[in-house]
Amino acid sequence: MTDGWGYILTCYGLVLAALVVIVARSSQRGRKLARQVPEEQRRWM
Amino acid sequence: MWRDAALVAGKDLRLELRSRVAINQVAPFALLVLVLFAFALDPDRGILARATAGLYWVAVLFSAVLAVQRAFAVEVADGVRDGLRLSGLDPAGIFVGKVAALAAQLLVLEALLGLGVVVFYDADVAGMLLLVPTCLAATLGVAAAGSLYGILSAGLRVKETILPLLLLPVVAPVLVAATQAFEAGLSGPTSDGWRWLGLLIVFAAAYVGLGLTTFDLLLEES
Amino acid sequence: MNDSTASTGTRVLGSITLVGFAALLLFGLVLSPADAAQGELVRMMYVHVPTAFVAFGAFTVTVAASVAYLLRRTEWWDLVAHGSAEIGAVLLAATLVSGMLWGRPTWGVYWTWDARLTTTALLFVLVLGYLAVRRLPLDRDKRAGLAAVVGLLLLPTTIVCHYATTWWRTLHQGPTIARADPQIDGLLLFTLVLGLAVFALLYVWMMVHRFRVLYLEHRVEDLGLDTAIAERRREASGALATPRPATGPVT
Amino acid sequence: MDVTPRTAPGSGVGAPPAPSRRHRGRRGLAIGLVLVAALGAVGFLLIKQIDSASLYYYNADEAVAKRDDLGDQRFRIQGTVVDERSAVGDDRLAFTIAFAGTRVEVDHDGVEPSALFEEGMPVVCEGRWSPDGSRFVSDRIEVKHSSEYKAENPDRVDPAAP
Incomplete structure (x- = not known):
């Protein structure tokens, strides 16, 4: 039977790593911007 | 509307006749592309013959991007676009005029490129009955889509890069269908070719329709 | 106090998504059985199919929001369209990568130009173009209008891409679960549905955050403009106060 | 402003x-x-x-029916592997594919595309008819996967377990 674990782990690894990087960068940017905006304009708190 | 269209088209064509940008710059560029393809693929004559249809249309699309940029650069200089907007001309008429002028230039270009393909690539133009309508439909589609995106990107500082990025994916179906129709016209059985021609006509109709109805919006938006 | 784009709601949602991903890894990599024909390789389907589905959904949201923006001209719809397209682009990239890694051992090739793969590539390029329009240095309202018009084009491409395997002969296999008699066994189906749910949750969660980040970007822009204007006014009044006290009525 | x-x-x-x-x-x-x-x-x-115009491949029976039209054109042919013979020589394969009762013998210049290549799997081969039209000469094979997924038979997996 095919043993494609190399492909499988690469696939899962790449996708998850990309998602983690993007989420991390986005939330970092959110933090940076949030500090510059007065609180009354951040209505979700 | 038709009078406005004729006015705009006449203006564009007169501009071209006097400045000769398309003839002196765009057409040589298109031929250069053809020659470069020949340099790159020459070692295997077979490839060049097989890829003739595709290379032809790639050359046409590249030149079309230049032609579109030129057609709308003309409108941006000296605020002509604002004048156009305020002139009271029917926006749909302006659109039809731009498309007609652009299509006329592209058709001349395609005839020239066709000659180039026959000379350089040794192509055999047998199925004229299919090739000519394919050229007409594809040109109309490219001109209509090009005018829509031309007006969108005209006046932007980054128009040289944004226009190809937006326009080329959109006209990719034209490339596929026109290439297939051409291949059918140049060699194989032509029954498939007519169906691809149908797709080209639908594409052209969709973009002309879209332009007629939304050009006023785009003119104000950009 | 809270200097981030998170709120109680998104924290709960994010936690659920995280747990969901752990479950997906568990089911996808360990608990679900290998497929009779393709063996272990089937595990890549649990990433590939959900990302594709959710990406298509994201682009549909972008198109709907673009239409709504053109009708209403509100910042809210503009931000929804923008955020959704961003997340959709990321998910579609994941679809392409997982699909290629699956294609090599199964089909024997990473890529082929059949209708499904071609339209997917086209869709990806269109989205990149859309996001490029989003970065144009323009007046905000103008950019939003342009992007909304460009965004409309995602709809036909998404539809064609989705139905490509049904309309044309492709190397890519046809629909598996979106049909009357799913040809898929129990635990495989469950894992696939779990994947769909997890990625849909991820989409919603990321969407809320992206929306807030984009909203903050606009506010910071506004603040920058306000400060700049205030500074210019201060400069003007400071420099011109003595030679020309009454600026208003003269001109 | x-x-x-x-x-x-x-x-x-x-x-x-x-x-x-x-x-x-x-x-x-x-x-x-x-x-x-x-x-x-x-x-x-x-x-x-x-849809019939935009063919990614011809099925084996259509390719046989259109043999004269196709000439020495390149195209793709689809069929199920019915008779997988072992590799003939280095880097060459010979096998038979069938679709709707029509069988086509294929000469492939290359090795097996993937481990899934075996009898009973549908494949798409790229190439052209041999000059005499008796065989299909291919230089690229893609294994077409069906949209059916079944768990591997537990009986086959079990022997590994104690």
Whole structure:
């Protein structure tokens, strides 16, 4: 039977790593911007 | 509307006749592309013959991007676009005029490129009955889509890069269908070719329709 | 106090998504059985199919929001369209990568130009173009209008891409679960549905955050403009106060 | 530039467009949407009609029927592997594919594309008819996977367990 674990782990690894990087960068940017905006304009708190 | 269209088209064509940008710059560029393809693929004559249809249309699309940029650069200089907007001309008429002028230039270009393909690539133009309508439909589609995106990107500082990025994916179906129709016209059985021609006509109709109805919006938006 | 784009709601949602991903890894990599024909390789389907589905959904949201923006001209719809397209682009990239890694051992090739793969590539390029329009240095309202018009084009491409395997002969296999008699066994189906749910949750969660980040970007822009204007006014009044006290009525 | 101070920092999200322009835009857009929908429908019908023209591959029986038309053109052929013979020589394969009762013998210049290549799997081969038309000469094989997924038979897996 095919043993494609190399492909499988690469696939899962790449996708998850990309998602983690993007989420991390986005939330970092959110933090940076949030500090510059007065609180009354951040209505979700 | 038709009078406005004729006015705009006449203006564009007169501009071209006097400045000769398309003839002196765009057409040589298109031929250069053809020659470069020949340099790159020459070692295997077979490839060049097989890829003739595709290379032809790639050359046409590249030149079309230049032609579109030129057609709308003309409108941006000296605020002509604002004048156009305020002139009271029917926006749909302006659109039809731009498309007609652009299509006329592209058709001349395609005839020239066709000659180039026959000379350089040794192509055999047998199925004229299919090739000519394919050229007409594809040109109309490219001109209509090009005018829509031309007006969108005209006046932007980054128009040289944004226009190809937006326009080329959109006209990719034209490339596929026109290439297939051409291949059918140049060699194989032509029954498939007519169906691809149908797709080209639908594409052209969709973009002309879209332009007629939304050009006023785009003119104000950009 | 809270200097981030998170709120109680998104924290709960994010936690659920995280747990969901752990479950997906568990089911996808360990608990679900290998497929009779393709063996272990089937595990890549649990990433590939959900990302594709959710990406298509994201682009549909972008198109709907673009239409709504053109009708209403509100910042809210503009931000929804923008955020959704961003997340959709990321998910579609994941679809392409997982699909290629699956294609090599199964089909024997990473890529082929059949209708499904071609339209997917086209869709990806269109989205990149859309996001490029989003970065144009323009007046905000103008950019939003342009992007909304460009965004409309995602709809036909998404539809064609989705139905490509049904309309044309492709190397890519046809629909598996979106049909009357799913040809898929129990635990495989469950894992696939779990994947769909997890990625849909991820989409919603990321969407809320992206929306807030984009909203903050606009506010910071506004603040920058306000400060700049205030500074210019201060400069003007400071420099011109003595030679020309009454600026208003003269001109 | 408009330098009048804003009353509230948050309210300056672009002034609403003038009502007349907004109205015109909305009408144009409505027409546009209707038109796009109508054209979409026409396009849909056309695509349904065109599908046989945009072939990624010919099935084995169609390729045999169109053998004269195809000549020495390159195309793709699809069929199920029915008779997988072992590799003949280095880097060459010979096997038979079948579709709808028509069998085609294939000469492939290369090795097995993937481990899934075996009897009973549908494959797409790229190449052309041999000059005499008796065989299909291929240089690229893609294994076409069906949309069916079944768990591996537990009986086959179990022997590994204690």
